[in-house]
Amino acid sequence: MLIQPPPALPIRSDYSVAIEKAITFFEDSRDPYALLFLDVIYRRFGILEFKDALQRFDEEIFNNPLIAPTMSVFRRIADNTNQPSPSDFYEAKKQGETNIFVIPALYCDRLGLPVNYPEMLEEAAKKGEYNLTHVLLAWIWMRENGCESIVSQDFVKDVYRNNAELINSDSSVYDIELEAAAFLCLAGQSERIDNSFIEQVIANQNADGSWDSPDIEKWHSTVLGLILLMHLQHPSNSYPPMLAPTSS
Numbered sequence: 058m059l060i061q062p063p064p065a066l067p068i069r070s071d072y073s074v075a076i077e078k079a080i081t082f083f084e085d086s087r088d089p090y091a092l093l094f095l096d097v098i099y100r101r102f103g104i105l106e107f108k109d110a111l112q113r114f115d116e117e118i119f120n121n122p123l124i125a126p127t128m129s130v131f132r133r134i135a136d137n138t139n140q141p142s143p144s145d146f147y148e149a150k151k152q153g154e155t156n157i158f159v160i161p162a163l164y165c166d167r168l169g170l171p172v173n174y175p176e177m178l179e180e181a182a183k184k185g186e187y188n189l190t191h192v193l194l195a196w197i198w199m200r201e202n203g204c205e206s207i208v209s210q211d212f213v214k215d216v217y218r219n220n221a222e223l224i225n226s227d228s229s230v231y232d233i234e235l236e237a238a239a240f241l242c243l244a245g246q247s248e249r250i251d252n253s254f255i256e257q258v259i260a261n262q263n264a265d266g267s268w269d270s271p272d273i274e275k276w277h278s279t280v281l282g283l284i285l286l287m288h289l290q291h292p293s294n295s296y297p298p299m300l301a302p303t304s305s
Contacts, residue, residue, distance in 0.1 A: 072290040075259055078266030079283040080106050083276075089117050089128045091276040094284065096135040097243075101297050102287050111135045127152050133163055137303045155181070155191035162195035163300075165204035175208050182216060186223075186233055193220050193240045201298045217246050226253035230261040232270035235281035242288035243299050255289065258282060 083095055084106065092114040099107035114135065118128045126141075126148035133139040141149075150156050158177050161170050171177065178195065181188040193216050199205050205213075223237040235258070238250050262268055268278040288296075 072259075072286050075262050075266075076283065076286050076290060078262065079279055079286070080104060080266070082266035082279055083107070083283075086276060087113065087117050088274070088276045089114055089121075089124065090131070091280050092117065093131060093134045094280045096301075097299050098284065098287060100301065101299070102291060104287075127156075130160060131163070133300070135301050137301050155188060159191050159195045159198070162198040162202070162204070164202075165199055166202035170199075170204060170207055175212070178208060179212065182212075182219065185219075187236070189216070189219055189223065190233065190236045190240055192216055193237075193244060197240070197244050197299055201300045217241065217244070217249060221246075221249040224250060224254050226251055226257065228257060228260075230254075230257050230268060230270070232268075232273040232278045232281070235268065235270075235278050235285065239281040239284040242285055245296070247288050247292070250285075255285075258285065 083091065086092060086095065092110045095104075095107040096110040096114070098104050099110055114128070114132070118125050118132075126145040129139070129145045130141045130149040132141075146160065149160055158174070158181055161168070161174065178192050182192045196205070196208070196213060196216060199207070220237040220241055224234045234254065238254065238258075241247060241249055258268070262282070266279070267275045268282045269275045270278050
C-alpha cells in the first residue's frame with residue numbers, strides 16, 4: 058500500500074514576502090510624509106504595525122517646527138477635522154510646484170477650487186513625470202471630497218492612460234514608475250499595471266525591504282512599492298477612502 062505524504066504547506070506568494078519585508082523597513086520610520094501614507098495603509102488594509110502612524114507623525118511635527126506649517130496642511134490625509142491656519146497654506150504652497158494644485162484638491166470640499174483649476178491641472182499634466190502623477194493624486198482627493206465634476210471624464214481617462222504609460226517593463230524600477238503605479242492603485246485602476254512591471258518590482262526589492270531610485274529618498278520609493286503590492290495582494294472593487302473620513 059502506498060503511503061501518502063503529508064499535504065504540503067501553502068506557499069506564500071512573492072507579494073506576501075515582499076510586503077512583510079517592506080513593513081519591517083518602516084518599523085521605526087520618522088519621515089512625516091511616509092507616516093501619512095502608512096496611516097493610509099493602516100486604514101485601508103489594517104496593518105497593525107502602522108496603527109500609531111499618525112501619533113508618530115504628530116510627534117515628529119512637534120519636534121520639527123520648520124516643517125510644521127506644510128505638514129499641518131497635509132495632516133488632513135489622516136484627520137478630516139484638521140484645521141491649518143492661512144499662513145500654513147501659504148507656506149505649504151511655496152514648498153513645491155505640485156503643492157499649488159494638490160492642496161486645493163485636499164480641501165476642495167471646504168474651500169472650493171479656483172475658477173481656473175481645470176486649466177491648472179491640464180497644464181500640470183502636460184509637464185509629465187511627477188506633475189502628471191500628482192494630477193492623478195489631486196483627482197483622487199477631488200473625487201473623495203465630492204469635487205470631481207469640475208473636470209471632464211475624458212481628461213480623467215487621459216490622466217489614467219498617461220500615468221500607465223510612465224511605467225515600462227525593463228529591468229530597472231524607478232521611483233516615478235512606482236509612484237504612477239501606486240497612485241493608479243489608489244484610484245482603483247490597478248488593472249492598467251502590466252504584470253511584467255510587477256515582476257521587476259519584486260526582483261528589485263533590496264534585502265532590507267526597501268526600493269531605491271537615484272536622487273530619491275529610499276522611504277519614498279518604498280512606501281509607493283508597499284502601496285502597490287498591498288493592492289495587488291488584496292484586490293477589491295471597493296476600498297476605504299484614502300482620506301480619513303469625518304468619523305475617524
